[in-house]
Amino acid sequence: MTLSFGTAGVRAPLGPGPDRMNDGTVALVATAVARHLRMREPAGSTVIVGGDARHGSAGFVDVAAAVLTAHGLLVVVPGAPVPTPVVAAAVRARGAVAGLMVTASHNPATDNGIKVYGPGGAQIVPPTDSEIEQHLRAAAREGVAVPDAGAPGARVDPTLVDDYVASVVAGLPTPARPPRVALTPVHGVGGEICRRVLAGIGVDDVTLVAEQAYPDPDFPTVDSPNPERPRTTMRLLGVAEEIGADVALALDPDADRCAMGFVGADGRWRMLDGDDTGSLLADHLLTSPLPGSVRTTGNGPGTPVVASTIVSSRLPSLLVPARGGRHVETLTGFKWLVRAGQPLRYAYEEAIGHCVLPEVVADKDGISAAGAWCATVGSGGRSVGEGLDALAEEFGAHLRSNVPLPLEHGSDPAAALRRAADQLVSTGTVTPLDGTAGFRVTIPGARAVIRPSGTEPLLKTYVEAWTPARPSARDRQDAARRLVALADSVAAAVAF
Structure with a gap:
């Protein structure tokens, strides 16, 4: 079975065969993209192709570049491993008709993939994805030869990275009090470029986690290169405590996501989840806009937009x-978030993805988010802990439990969703999600979203409970009980 063209491309384990990432399947994907482009764009149109430092990425970049060039397209590559946001930014900055990024993001070391960007540097959306999928199926039926190693390829342009750094630096303010930073790229490609961006805004006191500072496709010091996992950020928090940092930052291997850590009033370091970070950044970016941001407020067309997804917190x-903005809730994925409305001030997803400079990178970007976070923490205002307390005081405390629930082997996720929804009707109000599989169940003071995973045999559950504003200790205890009760009901319904 040929690889399926998914959310914004393909992702699979490395290995031989039509359902694995190898030179043959990469040639098929590149052929499908090339045929799609040639039906809509003139010959000689520019395509940006880059890759990270994963196993196979460099060779896959060469294969894709040779295929696209053979179809009459001008391919530009950075000439070295780069973060995903560099490719997304280059598509927009260079007026390219598309971009291909070879990466599996935070997947295991055994995986790789290709993400596809359209004009403007945003991830592709329907019907483009289905049209490319059709070309992919046709190419698989016909058979596509893998280009020879010496086949004509791309034009190397190392200034893609320099241009990205300059654009991000120009879009971020200099912190009033530059923070001391502990940083890990988790064996990925974002460390040095992130340090360049931070230096560009006056944040020079940056210490990298030494064992994770440079690219290593085996990710030897972590079980998973996903910064959402507590074990992945253990070394980072240790370094932050050792150096007396103000900020702890963890990029994922292709640097399109960033997790933030802080030291609490008790002196302990901990990582924030994506919703806490998103709410704090939204608050700051609306009250202290970045350079060049539209500053109109009210309900008119210039009202700044902040976007989050159907599985994110209700707090935004x-x-x-x-704060004078317009909140828009979208389907999951940055292909929808960056299209939420104009002028887009900020977009985030609970899975530690942030878009803080949509005019530079129309996608999630961990490096610019790291810079914006340093500017927020270094603004001379409240500490992170104080900011969280202030939001809870004004809008109520929001407690969350996001847990994936595995299905039995061979289970049909759609059938499991239907059974779970039927079981939860007696718990609360069940409503289907608009435009995607899944549903929401709501009870007074709490809600849950249940949706299928696109890659694994499980249902993803996102449960949240909240208090009134100015919550008492009793309010928080009641919310915690509601959270546990609803999460237990959801788990029981999925297991039914």
């Missing part, structure tokens, strides 16, 4: 209007 729906 309260916070954003209170």
Whole structure:
């Protein structure tokens, strides 16, 4: 079975065969993209192709470049491993008709993939993805030869990285009090470029986690290169405590996501989840806009937009209007978030993805998010802990439990969703999600979203409970009980 063209491309384990990442399947994907482009764009149109430092990435970049060049397209590559945001930014900055990024992001070391960008540097959306999928199926039926190693390829342009750094630096403010930073790229490609960006805004005191500072496709010091996993950021928090840092930052291997850590009033370092970070950044970016941001407020066309997804916290729906912005909730994925409305001030997803400079990178970008976070922490205002407390005081405390629930082997996720929804009707109000598989169940003071995984045999559950504003200790205890009760009901319904 040939690889399926998914959310924004393909992702699979490395290995031989039509359902694995190898030179043959990469040639098929590149052929499908090339045929799609040649039906809509003139010959000689520019395509940006880059890759990270994973196993196979460099060779896959060469294969894709040779295929696209053979179809009459001008291919530009950075000439070295780069973060995903560099490719997304280059598509927009160079007026390219598409971009291909070879990466599997935070997947295991055994995986690789290809992400596809359209004009403007945003991830592709329907019907483009289905049209490329059709070309992919046709190419697989016909058979596509893998280009020879010496086949004509791309034009190397190392200034793609320099241009990205300059654009991000120009879009970020210099912190009033530059923080001391502990940083890990988790064996990925973002460390040095992130350090360049931070230096560009005056944040020079940056210490990298030494064992994770340079690219290593085996990710030897972590079980998973995903910074959402507590074990992945253990070394980072240790370094942050050792150097007396103000900020801890963890990029994922292709640097399109960033997790932030802080030291609490008790002196302990901990990582924030994506919703906490997203709410704090939304608050700051609406009250202290970045250079060049549209500053109009109200309900008119210039009202700044902040976007989050159907599985993110409800807090932004309260916070954003209170700060003069317009909150938009989208389907999951940055291909929808960056299209939420204009002028887009900020977009985030709970899985530690942030878009803080949409005019530079129309996608999630961990490096620019790291810079924006340093500017936020270094603004001379409240500490991170104080900021979280202030949001809870104004809008209520929001407690969350996001847990993937595995299905039995061979189970049909659609059937499991239907059974779970039927079981939860007696618990609360069940409503289907608009435009995607899944549903939401709501009870007074709590809600849960249940949706299928696109890659694994499991259902993803996102449960949240909240308190009134100015919550008492009793309010928080009641919310915690609601959270546990609803999460247990959801788990029981999925297991039924």
